[in-house]
Amino acid sequence: MNQTGEDLDTLVLNKERAGRKKLALGLYFHVPFCSTTCDFCAFYQEKPSKKGIESYFRGLEMELSRFPPDRSISTIFVGGGTPGLLQPDDLDRFCNLVNSADLEKDYEWSIELAPSEINPEKLDVLKGHGVNRISMGVQTFNPIFMDALGRKHPVEKIYQAYQSIRDAGFQSVNLDLLFGAPGQSLKDWESDLAQALELQPDHLSTYCLTFEEDTAMFLRLSQGKAKIDPEREAEFYEFAWNYLPAHGYEQYEVSNYAKTGHACRHNLHTWGMHEWIGYGPSACTQYQGARRKNIANLESWAEGMKAGNQPTYMEEETLKPEEFAHDAILFGLRMNQGISIPTIAQQFDLSQNLFSEIGKFLDRLVGEGLASKEEPSDYSLTGKGRILCDAIACDLPGLTTF
Structure with a gap:
């Protein structure tokens, strides 16, 4: 039996989830x-x-x-x-x-x-x-x-x-x-x-x-x-x-x-991009490879939870491991202990090679006095960098794709 593109995407996604x-x-x-x-x-x-x-x-x-x-x-x-x-x-x-x-x-x-x-x-x-x-x-x-x-x-x-x-x-x-x-x-x-x-x-x-x-x-x-x-x-x-x-x-x-x-x-x-389930109107969830936000309306939310009804979400998206890893870096830089690229790569079953552009970006921050680095690939923002953390987050590149 032939499988549609959507079915194949679902199989790939389930395989990724099962592997983590x-x-x-x-x-x-x-x-x-x-x-x-x-x-x-x-x-x-x-x-x-x-x-x-x-x-x-x-x-x-x-x-x-x-x-x-x-x-x-x-x-x-x-x-x-x-x-x-x-x-x-x-x-x-x-x-x-x-x-x-x-x-x-x-x-x-x-x-x-x-x-x-x-x-x-x-x-x-x-x-x-x-x-x-x-x-x-x-x-x-x-x-x-x-x-x-x-x-x-x-x-x-x-x-x-x-x-x-x-x-x-x-x-x-x-x-x-x-x-x-x-x-x-x-x-x-x-x-x-x-x-x-x-x-x-x-x-x-x-x-x-x-x-x-x-x-x-x-x-x-x-x-x-x-x-x-x-x-x-x-x-x-x-x-x-x-x-x-x-x-x-x-x-x-x-x-x-x-x-x-x-x-x-x-x-x-x-902030470590682990998983949570949100309950109640407007609650956010990050679970099983997806993010969603419940509708911000008490009656509509409750009606959607009834058996046979379809819940209403204000936002809903499926993310790849690379996207979760990117956000783990983004939020991790807000923490004083900073981030470890090898640890994040391992958490999301990703090759460290995918982080090359992010590494270059962080090295530039080190050169500008906005970050400090401990070998091999551990970074944290300096006080000067933390003041600019929102701007740094906006400029943070995505993971390299091949």
Whole structure:
């Protein structure tokens, strides 16, 4: 029987997949509910309602049934929205669904929580189900900038929420901080960092404010009420790069710092181009040689998960090992430890000869003082290079093809 070109492509792809060892597997869950929208936030969210929450759980149950993990899970990350907006009974229901997967003994399970939604009852549910890492969105300790970012809780709530998390005994706690708010000075940024350090979290994530379309902050930018200042942003980055390591927090990525043993494993898993399955509206997946993004609409997503229906994806593509390897380099260069071309070639079963153009490009960066090299083919960006990492990523060539 003759095979079509599409059938042959499928056979080749399946052969490639079968030839590669199974990578570690993570799960991502998007909980879309949020009571208010922060001015800088572009993530998909919905106002909570009894009907919407029930629709979410039914869709999640169907999605987990239709797309079950094919092996044990090493990392779980629950984001949003505001997952902590769910009430204790709903959090219990949610955690039971997550625990239906086969979790490895030494898993990491992170969940994002907003200070205004944290209370001991919710934390008891999460801790009881095995959540071991909390990521709290602080953004700033300054009430003026908090208002400018659309954050509605008082500063005191941050301290109360943090103490509740510590009292509950979670293994690891992260604080998210945001810099580059309109009018924020370097001294203001230092004050935010100092106040965060007083709490002694295990991990700190420091993000530069971005002006995403369809946000209130983007509207201010378009109206001339805010502006982008790359030189000022670089000063904020460099200050944190010096300040936080001097206070016991090792920088392991452009925006992330941790005490020893507390680097976010889910982040490392993702940046290393391992596999994960995303559940929930707008969730992204990288699994079995493909990437996809669920539709960012609660009802459409849930309807697509019903038996016999076709799920709706905003994006869907099949990638070759060379493309995954390219992205492993791109994201790997954001990490302080850098990349090893031989290791990445081995991970994706590729010949090192395919990396020749990338090697030449990285050697040029070394010559310009933007990268350093350790023989034979290990590279990392210098401080000067990390400031330009986005531009470097845009210029990074693809793998050589023959």
